[in-house]
Amino acid sequence: MAETRKHRSAQQAKNDKIAIKSIDDSASYIYGKIMKGQKPEIEMPLRGLSNVVYDSKKGYFEIGRSKKVRTLTVNTAKTFAQTLRMMALSKELVVTNDFATKRDAYYQSKNWRDAKFDEQPESDTVMDDIEAMFAVHDISREDLRFVPQEHGGAVAGELTVIDRDMETGKKIVIDCTKFGSGAYSVPSFVEQLEFKTNAKFVLAIETHGMFQRLQSHNYWKKAHCILVSLNGVPSRSCRRFVRRLSDECKLPVYAFTDCDPYGISNIYRTLKVGSGNAAHINRFFCVPNATYLGLAPQDIIDYELQDATHKLSEIDIKRARDALKNDPFFTEHKAWAKAMEMLVKMGVRAEQQALSKHGLNFVIDEYLPAKLKKPSAFLP
Amino acid sequence: MSKKPATKRSQKPQQQALSFAEPAKKAGKAETASRSKASHAHAAAVKPAPADAEKVREAPPVEAAPQVADTKVRMRVTAEKMGTQQRDISISEFFTKNRHLLGFDNASRALLTSIKEAVDNSLDACEEAGIPPHILIRITEISETRYRMHVEDNGPGIIKAQIPKVFGKLLYGSKFHRLRQSRGQQGIGISAAGMYGQLTTGKPVVVISKTGADKPAHNYHLTIDTTQNKPVIAHEAVVEWPHKEHGTSVEIEMEASYKGGRKSVDEFIQMVAVANPHARIEYFAPGKAPVIYPQVTTELPKETKEIKPHPHGIELGILQRMLQGSMARNLGGFLQGEFSRVSAAVAEEICKTAGLSTAGQLKKVTPAESERLYQAINQTKMMAPPTNCLAPIGEPALIDGLKALLVQRHIAEEEAAQRRKAEEAASAADAAQRAEAKVTEALKNIVTVAQESDDEDGEADEVEDDLSKAKKLAKQKDVQKKLARAKEVEAQAEAAPVADAEAPAEGDAVAEAAPTNLALGSVINVFDKPVFVTAVTRSPRVYRGNPFQVEAALAYGGDLGADELATVCRFANRVPLLYQQGACAMSQAVMRTNWRGYDVEQARGALPTGPLLIVVHIASVWVPFTSEAKEAVAHYDEIINELKFALQECGRRLSRHIRRRRRMADEMKKAKYIEKYIPHIGAALQDILKFNDSKRDKLVDELTGILERSRNM
Known part of the structure; x- marks a missing residue:
């Protein structure tokens, strides 16, 4: 029992x-x-x-x-x-x-x-x-x-999570700045958590590689933010965690993914509006006020990443075309439709880490600060 | 030496004039039409004999020249010289050399063909005389490669004067010249069998025939003079034949081999019984228990009428011959008198189209005119030939035949298994009697357990009930029977379990609930296993001016192998066809039918797969066989299409049956579902709502009731 x-x-x-x-x-x-x-x-x-x-x-x-x-x-x-x-x-x-x-x-x-x-x-x-x-x-x-069985994602930065001891109900205070080179792991059940934070925003990152780079350089300290590693398409608990952070601490959520149809239409879209397959639960799990920091198709040109791209695969193109035609997210957001069309036209995709072309810490020193100067310019 | 190679002799041009001695009509009037064909010698493929080859190799190249000269020498055979080689060959000689054309190409087939020819004749004779056939077939082993076949019937017998010709002359018979449905057609069969026996053993054909109780029985030993196609009487006597009022017996000794299994005499006899449920057949084969096929129906096949040829079915040559041979006074009389469906008006129209006068003398018709006449005939519309000349087996008899076959197959397997276990002490005759009793009993006890109903939705439960009821009954009965028998004789206790109709009140109800409805097919119980049977007889149709009629029947289920290709039994004028299945239009029709549409598996272009036995039959005044051995029916579209229609109808009925079975299985599954899952619904609701067990049980009962009611709605 x-x-x-x-x-x-x-x-x-x-x-x-x-x-x-x-x-x-x-x-x-x-x-x-x-x-x-x-x-x-x-x-x-x-x-x-x-x-x-x-x-x-x-x-x-x-x-x-x-x-x-x-x-x-x-x-x-x-x-x-x-x-x-x-x-x-x-x-x-x-x-x-x-x-x-x-x-x-x-x-x-x-x-x-x-x-x-x-x-x-x-x-x-x-x-x-x-x-x-x-x-x-x-x-x-x-x-x-x-x-859910899957683990929830990793968190680091200026956040204090208050959990409870399962046996006694005693408060457990978790300081997400104190995980050193590790990170706080989002539990599969997040409803009981309480938050305290002074951060200015949440940065939701697609790849764990990029998360590690930012975390190991204590980027969160520099930018006063909370870093969340989505690790691909975010799990339910991770989405719920971000949603609650955004709701309860009134924090903007910026997504930072690869610039390809998968990163945009699967990872980012799922985070923001939920998935079509599980529409009955979306209202708990989506993060409607998330916006898209990068990597935007325009960034490939702005940051001269053309020579650090890969050709879009047939599946990528099919995914993009399909999204443009059938996905209400793209039909609703003209800016996204335009950006996606541009990407298909260029016929290439760029990973987050393509920025390393300009130096390993280019993303910390140049890219993110430049981007964060104008959040209003983020894709919706 | 090199000028005259050793091979020269065999390369001599041999020109043969085939002379088909037309057999005499009944009146004995002989007609001869000869056809000669000159064939040119072909010297090109000559190879020197090995000895010559040596010589050639030794000789210097210049000496190769004589080889060329040699070819020229060979060409110099004169027409006169060739003429000396040209002579008649008799039909008997021709078939001696080409015995494969008649079905005597190997030892086991020779035996089968001989028996087949004899049985065909016996059945034809009995039917024509209106006698229910009772035929005895015996194969005696003389040595490993030599057998004697003996076929005896209770037919009308043959008059003394005709016996030698019937058995000792090829192409002699009563059936070739009349357009009437019969098994034999050409008048070759039995004499060819005799000739084969004579050729391989030197022994004559032994015939006994008796035409009535007060008439003497004549015994003949006959051989054939193959060059003259004439019977030679080796022995002739009047003998005592007390056990027969009338009938004919023929014995032929021949080089042969006997074996069971597919395409064997055993199978042939079995098939004969299927297509001739009105005949009683006793069959004795070496090393096997005798098999007796009892008479399943007392009804003889409908008497067939002889018809005149239909004008659309004849060819120019035949027309010309008929013109010469007719006694008619003028052309109009000839057309009306010699053909069917030619009225005065039609004759007038034909002659007009041909530019001839109906009053024209037959003798004055020129070949060119006869050709015009032939074309005119084909341009003129006329009624299809009469079809009262056909006697199909008929749907009820086909189903009876199928039942008999299923029972026979089952018992044959059982017997074989029993014999393998222990050699029986009982004499062969006893065994035969027991087997017969078993078959008769089994057939009597076959009960139509379920009538296939046309109603797609309802009835399934009823059918299911009937089935289970019948099964239960059968089981009860079986047990009773077994107990009773065990008391009497131990050996008989092993009798096959059969569904039994003679049961108390309930049994009668089962039988009554299932009247035979031919249009849908029915389910019968064969040795406690349900088998679906149905048969379709189509209306007569015409190919090339010849009326024909096809039938198809099928059995599905029971002992039949579920993963095997369907067994196809082909019959032409009630004669089973065992060889050349692939070349036969009838099997083509089975393969070209889309069985998948009827819920039966079928690989592309193949026979269907499943527990399926298919019977196809063609009845015609002239069945178009592909060869004289009468093993395969030629591919006439009209025939294939008709067969397909018959098979499709059988298929539709079968599909209804299969779907009904499936529905029944579904129903059973559903009933099981209720039993299985409803308690869980009770338990789950109890877990959530925390009520007591009695409340839960009440809930389960209530729910079961709801679902049972809805299921039966």
């Missing part, structure tokens, strides 16, 4: 109450239906790109109004049983103040005999369904105590 964690923050306790009530309400509804001799059903927003809308006012992808109703029939009996089992598991986790990763949940199902999942993707799908189902009550997957 999992050990009960005693402490819950006030916010947490509130969310937990909502989560338990939501689960109970759904179960009672189903129970009532059955006892009335009717086929019970579960309703959830339809997930998938067809049911995603871009809200330009809010600045992120939102799930549309299409609903999926799963009626209990002979054919859906298995999934239905699994969904209810998963809900029961979630309730137990909330009650005991515990958590389970996707993998944990998958293995938990092995106790369900006939109703067990054969492969993890099956349990992941059911989990996504439940998450979407409760998202209407402002309950996130984390509130349901299902946490």
Whole structure:
């Protein structure tokens, strides 16, 4: 039996109450239906790109109004049983103040005999369904105590994170300036964290290589900022962490990625407006007030990086064309559409580290200071 | 020496005039049409014999010249000299040299062909005389390479005067000249078999025939004079044949080999039984238990009418011959009298188109005129030939035949397995009787367990119920039977389990619930395994002026191999075709049918794969075989298309059946689903809402009820 964690923050306790009530309400509804001799059903927003809308006012992808109703029939009996089992598991986790990763949940199902999942993707799908189902009550997957497996990203700079001891609930103060050559690692569950900072902005960096360069030179001290390594497409907890920093400490977030279709349309766009595939959770995880510091296509020309570029691959070009045509982020932001078109026209891509062409610390000494002089000129 | 190489002799131009002695008509009027073909000697490919080659190599190059001169010498054979070599060859001689054309190209095939010819004749004779055929076939091993075949029937017999000619003369018979559906066509078969026997063993054909209870039985030993195509009577006597009122027996000893398996006599006999459910066949093969195919139906095939040729089916040469041979007074009378579907008006139209007069004398028709007449015939529209000359097997009989075949195959396998286990003490005759009893019983007990219904959605449950009910019944019955038998004889306790119709009230209900509906096919239980059977007989059609009719039937499921290519059984005028499957238009039709459209697997251009047995039959007054051995049907589009239509209809029915099966399986799965997953829904809700166990059980019951109701809706 999992050990009960005693402490819950006030916010947490509130969310937990909502989560338990939501689960109970759904179960009672189903129970009532059955006892009335009717086929019970579960309703959830339809997930998938067809049911995603871009809200330009809010600045992120939102799930549309299409609903999926799963009626209990002979054919859906298995999934239905699994969904209810998963809900029961979630309730137990909330009650005991515990958590389970996707993998944990998958293995938990092995106790369900006939109703067990054969492969993890099956349990992941059911989990996504439940998450979407409760998202209407402002309950996130984390509130349901299902946490992602992947680690959250690295943080360094002028930030103090206040966490709690899981056993005792005692405050733990983490000073992110004191990690030396290392960094603070964002936990997979960030809702309980509190922040204190005097920094002026958050710099979200695509590659860990660039993060290390800036951190080892204590760039955060020079620029009074918080460095976050996204490490590719940012994980949910990392996005949530940045979002909370931005919301609660009123900090601007500047993104610094490679200048290629992947860095722009996948990494940056996901950070800012969320992903199309998980639109039902975007409003928790996106960072709508993030802006794009670089590397912008124009930078390739401005910083004479032409000879430090690589040719765009066919996949890159396809990705860019596709984004320009179908991605609401690009159709909404004309500046981005223009920048992307320019990139495709040039037919090249430039990595963050291409700046090292002018000297290893060119990025610290020249590029970033120059850029930061005019944040208003950043791409949206 | 070099001027006259040793090879010269064999290179002599041999010109042959083939003279097909037209067999006499019934009246005995002989007609001879001869066709000669001159072939030029080809000297180009001459190779010197090894001895000469030595010489050439030793000789200086200049001496190579005589080689060229030699070629010229060879060319100098005069027409007169060639003329001395030109002479008649008899049809018997021709076939002696070309015996493969008749199906005697190897030892095992020779035996099969001989039996086939004899059985064809017996069945034809019985049917023509309206006698339910009862045929005995016996193969006796004389040595490893020599066998005697013996076929005996209860047919009308052959009158004394005709016996020698029927068995001792090639191209003698009653069937060639009439357009009527029969197994034999050319009048070659049985005499060719006799000739083959004579050629390989020197032994005569032994015939006994008797035409009635009070008539004597004639015994003949016959050989063929192959140069003159004439029977030679080696022995002739009146014998006692008390056990037969009438019938014919023929024995031929020949160089042959006997083996079982595919394309064997065993298979052939089995197939004959399928296509002739009205015949009783007893078959004795060396080293095997006798097999008896009981008469499955007492109904004889419809009597076939003889028809006159249809004008669109004849060729110019035949037309000219008919013009010469006709007794008609004038051209109009000739056209109306000798052909079918030619009325006075049609005759008038033909003659007009040809620029001839209907009153014109036949003898005065010139070859050029006859050609015009031929063209005019083909330009004139006329009715299709009459089709009452055809007697298809028919859908019910085809299904009966299929049932018999499935039972036979099963029992044959079982018997073989039993024999392998222990040599049986019982005598061969006992074994035969037991086998027959088994077949008869099995056939009697085959029950149509389910009628394929046209309703796509409903009925599935009913079918399922019927099936399981029938199965349960069969099992009960089986157990009872086994118990009863175990008391009586131990050996009989092993009898095959069969679905049983003679059950109490419920059993009757099963049988009643499933009346035979030919248009959809039906599911029968063969040894406790369901088999889908269906058959389609198409309406008659015409190719080249010859009426024909095709049929197709199929069996799906049961013992048939699920991963094997379908077994195709081809029949022409009820005669099974075992050889040259690939070259046959009928197998082509099976391959060209898109079985994948009917939920059956099929590799591109191949036979379908699955537990499938397909029967195809063509009935015609003149089946277009690709050779005299009558093994493959020629590729006429009309025939292939008709067969495809028949197969497609069978396929559609099969597909309905397969889909219904699949739905039933789905239903079963769903029922299992309910049983499996509903308790989990109860448990999960209990976990969340924390209610007690009795409440949970009530919930599960309620939910099961909801789902059961919805499933049955």
